[in-house]
Amino acid sequence: MPARLRFRHRVGLLVVIAAAGLVTATAVTLVLGRRAERQLSGIETRYVPLVELDRDLADMYQRLTRALEDAASAADDAKLADADALVRAMHARLAEARPMIQDNGGEPDVLEAAFDDYYATARGVAAAIAGGAAAATLAPQIEQMRVRQLALAAQLAEATNPDRGALAEAFETARATQRQALVIDIAVAVGVLGLMLFASWRLISRTVRSLQAVSAGVERLASGEFATEIEVSSPDELGDLAREANRTAERLREYRAHTQALLEQTRQQADELARTSRYKSEFLANMSHELRTPLNSIMVLSKVLANNAGGELAVKHVELANTIHRCGEELLGLINEVLDLSKIEAGKQEIAVAQVATADIAAYARSMFRPLAEQKRLGFSVEVGDGVPSEIRTDWSRLAQILKNLVANAIKFTEKGAVTVTIAARGQDLAIAVSDSGIGIAREKLGWIFEAFAQAETGTSRKFGGTGLGLTIAKQLAARLGGDLTVDSELGTGSTFTLALPVAGPREESEAPAPPVAHAATPAISSAAIPLPMPPERTPAEPLPDGVSVLLVEDDMRTMYSLASSLRGRKVTVHLATDADEALRELERTGGVDAILLGGGAGAAERLRADARWQRLPIVTLGEPGDVPKPVDVERLLAVVRERLAHRADQADAGTGTVKQNVVPGSAASATQI
Amino acid sequence: MRALVLAILAALAVTGHSATVKAVHAEEREGFKVIVHPDNPARELERGFLRSAFLKKSTEWHGETVRPIDLATRFTVRDRFTTDVIGKTRAQLRSYWNQQIFSGKGVPPPEGESAAAVIAYVLAHRGAVGYLPASVDPGKARVVPVR
Incomplete structure (x- = not known):
């Protein structure tokens, strides 16, 4: 592990430098200051007594001259005693100071001799003056005194004046010491300051550089770029931070790779699931179709049986046949719902948006559901609120499907009271509310009544029948139409289902040229079951003109009835015959059709052509060889029929032949409403 | 009291x-009269100058050392001169000179035992200045008025 100069070490280094500088400066100041002080105090101990001696002697000498003066002025010899006493004191002082004087380079003996000489003369002069001698006459003595006085002064100065050179030297030494201390202090301060500045600058610049690198790196991380590593430049805490950030980036890289792998896996699984689901939906759709074909046969045959055309069956048998037919219808309804749901869930449900008049919706509801309600002796009303837009963009057939579902449900679950359809404007939506006074739905069940395969009450299906898919389909259709279906209900009081559809139409509408079917489609309702129109199995081709009638000649009953059912689903009036004789009779009875679909019965075509009335009638042959191969594709069949009809119309313009003739009564089969 | x-x-x-x-x-x-050497250019003297000259505070005039000379103490005119010109009593003056003597600063001016001695001294020194009783003839010495 390399030497790591951490932050606290660096900052510590700074502190240590500062402390060392401070300590050094203090030590230098203390040591040299003490030395200077010692030197100064040496000067003091050496020179102060000398100064004191000087001062004492000068003072005593002053007093001596004053005493001599006084004695002279007072003309009193006695006063000289004072002077004598002073001289004695001075001698004592000098004796005491002898070593000091010698130290100072003076000569005590010479000094005392000079003093004695002076005093002898001065005392003489004073005594003379005191004795009345005129000073002028004493000039020689005075002069001598003056000379000796000067000699004494010189000796005194010699004895007490400090050695100036030595003193100056001593002072100079002390001053030098002080200067030295100052210089060292300044040097240390400057050095420490410089060192600290340098260290601080390095610390700050490195830190800032590292911080910038780390900051930039973390910013890169934050912006999702994990690939570029942060350069680890400093072996300190910031370096650790950078390393940690790099490790984090590493983990994030791994994590992202892992996540992407998972995502890819999930996507594949989702694709697979979608594919599987699509296969299932397709399988379901195909199955439904396969189921419907034989079911249609059951229904047609049971109806034929129930009609009891030959009057050969007992009443009981007719009832049984009717029961079979009703059961078949219910089964058909269920299959249709399952098919619808699978289509919606597979996203195959096409919607064709067009302008729909609100008034038509109301009219449809009235004509459609009043009979049903009256059957159960329930009140039924359709109310259109104020300010309702006159038109709404939507898919009429889907809207009708939802409405049928809701109203049929309402009637089904209501024993007494009334069912009300209310059409009102609600913001940008048109709200169609279906209220009943039925059993209602418990609050806790409101949440999942739109779930597939769920009925509000366990046992409901047993009591009321149904797949429980109706509401699910209605809800999903509402969503497809850009709206929503909501429910509000109270157990025992009734329910209100509200369909809200945007007036402006679904956001992603697929524009379809198909005209609204409001008037054209008023499907007959034959029983209490929910009569859903047969949904087109493929994209519907251009429909045939209204009221087209065909005669289906087919010896295989199953094929005959399934084809008849499909054609009736396309609003084609179908007449049935099993062979040529029957076909001729049917033509006689109905007075002619627009086209003949010839499925089986060889030679039927020749028999039909033999009659001049039917010579020009278009004949579409089914099977191999034929116009449409078996099993019959209804769309293709219709396309061929349309083509033949158009061709015939051209010929009809030429004014030849009569297609429809008067009714000839009596026939083995009849066009039956399923 | x-x-x-x-x-x-x-x-x-x-x-x-x-x-x-x-x-x-x-x-x-x-009275007294002040005399100087005949070569002395002074035509009159100020009282203040005389005072400082006799207290030996002025030491030079006209390029010469000032040399004052007193009359002996028995001359009454000396007291008059001391009072009028020097502005001290006899005791005060003696005290002054004792102080000067014993502090080694100087000695009092010489004393002329007679007027003649004073005149002789004045004539002997060009920077000399003395005084005589008014009645005494100054001889060759020159009398200068005192202002």
């Missing part, structure tokens, strides 16, 4: 008066 103070004051007053009278009388009787 009050009487004593008054008595002392009265005595002082009488003494002062009699002294003044006596001085006036003496001046009338015995």
